Amino acid sequence: MSNLSDNEFLTSLRTVLGDELVLTGDRVPEKAISDASQTGRNLPQVYVRPRSVKDISETLKICNVYRRPVVVQGGMTGLSGGANPQKGDVAISMELIAGVEDIDTAAGTMTVLSGTVLEQAQKEAERAGFLLPIDLGARGSCHIGGNLATNAGGIRVITHGMARDNVLGLEVVLADGTVISSLNHMLKNNTGYDLKQLFIGSEGTLGIITRAVVKLKPLPSVQATALCGLNSYDNVVSLLRHAKRSLSGLSAFEVMWEPFFRFSRQGEGHNFFEVDYSFTVIVEQSGESTDLEAFLESMFEEGLISDALIAQSEMQREAFWKVREGRALRALTDRLSFDISLPIRVLDVYVQEVSATLVTAFPGVHISVFGHVADNNIHLYVSTGNDDPSTKERVTTIVYERVRQHRGSISAEHGIGLLKRDYLSYSRNADELELMRLIKKTLDPNQILNPGKVI
Numbered sequence: 001m002s003n004l005s006d007n008e009f010l011t012s013l014r015t016v017l018g019d020e021l022v023l024t025g026d027r028v029p030e031k032a033i034s035d036a037s038q039t040g041r042n043l044p045q046v047y048v049r050p051r052s053v054k055d056i057s058e059t060l061k062i063c064n065v066y067r068r069p070v071v072v073q074g075g076m077t078g079l080s081g082g083a084n085p086q087k088g089d090v091a092i093s094m095e096l097i098a099g100v101e102d103i104d105t106a107a108g109t110m111t112v113l114s115g116t117v118l119e120q121a122q123k124e125a126e127r128a129g130f131l132l133p134i135d136l137g138a139r140g141s142c143h144i145g146g147n148l149a150t151n152a153g154g155i156r157v158i159t160h161g162m163a164r165d166n167v168l169g170l171e172v173v174l175a176d177g178t179v180i181s182s183l184n185h186m187l188k189n190n191t192g193y194d195l196k197q198l199f200i201g202s203e204g205t206l207g208i209i210t211r212a213v214v215k216l217k218p219l220p221s222v223q224a225t226a227l228c229g230l231n232s233y234d235n236v237v238s239l240l241r242h243a244k245r246s247l248s249g250l251s252a253f254e255v256m257w258e259p260f261f262r263f264s265r266q267g268e269g270h271n272f273f274e275v276d277y278s279f280t281v282i283v284e285q286s287g288e289s290t291d292l293e294a295f296l297e298s299m300f301e302e303g304l305i306s307d308a309l310i311a312q313s314e315m316q317r318e319a320f321w322k323v324r325e326g327r328a329l330r331a332l333t334d335r336l337s338f339d340i341s342l343p344i345r346v347l348d349v350y351v352q353e354v355s356a357t358l359v360t361a362f363p364g365v366h367i368s369v370f371g372h373v374a375d376n377n378i379h380l381y382v383s384t385g386n387d388d389p390s391t392k393e394r395v396t397t398i399v400y401e402r403v404r405q406h407r408g409s410i411s412a413e414h415g416i417g418l419l420k421r422d423y424l425s426y427s428r429n430a431d432e433l434e435l436m437r438l439i440k441k442t443l444d445p446n447q448i449l450n451p452g453k454v455i
């Protein structure tokens with residue numbers, strides 16, 4: 001683009017939004033370079049801070065006319081590089097489009113602006129006596145809009161499903177600035193295509209999410225959490241089956257493979273059990289009452305669990321969860337992280353196969369695995385001690401090739417963004433990819449929305 005049209009473009013933006021909302025040069029904040037994957041390299045050329053949905057609509061209209069690529073930035077906690085600017089991008093920050101607009105206590109719904117930080121929305125729901133079911137570790141920074149744009153998972157999927165399962169209505173701004181208001185509040189509404197689902201999980205490539213109507217659930221009054229040691233993956237699968245059948249309000253079932261559990265508990269300075277078991281599982285129950293202790297006793301008698309601790313305080317519960325969060329992994333600065341899903345019955349087979357291949361290729365490699373097994377989802381961390389691009393590519397290919405063989409997904413919950421784009425065909429067939437391209441072309445014919453991401 002010539003300097004002349006660059007100037008015209010900026011003048012158009014500033015005329016509509018005002019100078020203070022359109023930042024360039026030194027005024028662009030450093031935080032705009034990268035999401036939490038820390039793989040971003042470029043500052044956006046222009047950084048826009050819209051204050052209203054109308055501002056977003058006007059910004060997109062201008063960007064569409066001038067064919068300027070746009071990247072939407074929520075809380076920047078994404079792990080796939082989706083919010084990272086490419087050279088010349090206009091970044092649209094959603095941080096001023098924030099606030100809970102309404103809580104309908106009769107219907108159990110919340111209408112919320114998309115730049116609202118998840119934790120703030122959760123707290124407002126709690127104050128009104130409700131649970132906002134979407135929850136993840138990045139809750140203090142991520143936005144509701146980012147959660148929906150990535151179809152986030154997190155720790156309550158086992159009970160409440162993915163982000164998309166908790167949405168009734170959406171407002172979206174299209175590439176040409178058109179505002180599509182589809183703010184449905186009703187559970188039942190089969191009037192044609194379910195448009196909101198097109199935008200949920202589209203990672204800023206089809207439209208900008210500006211408002212949402214989300215479902216709220218009753219706030220549980222009791223929560224009980226246990227850490228269980230098990231000797232085999234078969235026992236893990238059986239425990240899950242029993243827990244789903246017998247424990248009402250099963251709200252988490254998080255499995256840690258032994259090398260990860262040992263590494264992480266040592267990092268946090270805990271012992272918990274006298275020995276480290278092949279698998280350690282966090283089982284959590286939330287609801288009106290708890291029968292977790294009796295349940296665990298019966299599982300012990302059946303020989304499915306070898307040992308168990310029930311948290312006696314919030315501090316102890318947090319200690320269990322801190323180990324599961326795996327902060328100790330941050331010390332492995334060259335680590336590669338993978339977020340994959342596979343049928344439950346093959347998860348451990350997959351882990352054994354991939355570990356064997358990685359150990360042969362990279363003797364001394366560190367492999368850590370944990371995950372939301374009930375949701376088919378594991379997170380795999382690999383550290384070879386070497387972070388050159390060809391090593392990274394070899395590790396990635398080994399990990400994803402086995403996912404393909406088992407017909408799994410290379411992204412369970414973090415999205416595709418930029419980092420997994422070139423591997424999308426490992427989990428999607430040619431016809432699916434062609435349909436995705438067609439949808440993209442139809443909604444964004446000038447390819448201005450997050451170009452080069454996802455597909």
Ligand SMILES: Cc1cc2nc3c(=O)[nH]c(=O)nc-3n(C[C@H](O)[C@H](O)[C@H](O)COP(=O)(O)OP(=O)(O)OC[C@H]3O[C@@H](n4cnc5c(N)ncnc54)[C@H](O)[C@@H]3O)c2cc1C
Nearest residue numbers: 074075076077078082137143145146147149153154204209
């Ligand atoms: C400590 C930690 C724990 C995490 N745990 C989980 C977890 O358990 N489960 C999980 O799924 N993820 C997890 N994540 C990943 C991340 O938090 C989620 O992907 C989150 O949903 C991203 O929200 P965000 O607002 O930060 O989005 P961003 O990172 O800002 O953006 C993510 C993508 O969405 C697009 N986008 C953002 N806002 C909008 C909008 N309003 N309209 C359209 N597009 C938009 C961006 O362009 C980008 O492509 C974790 C991350 C961290 C750092």
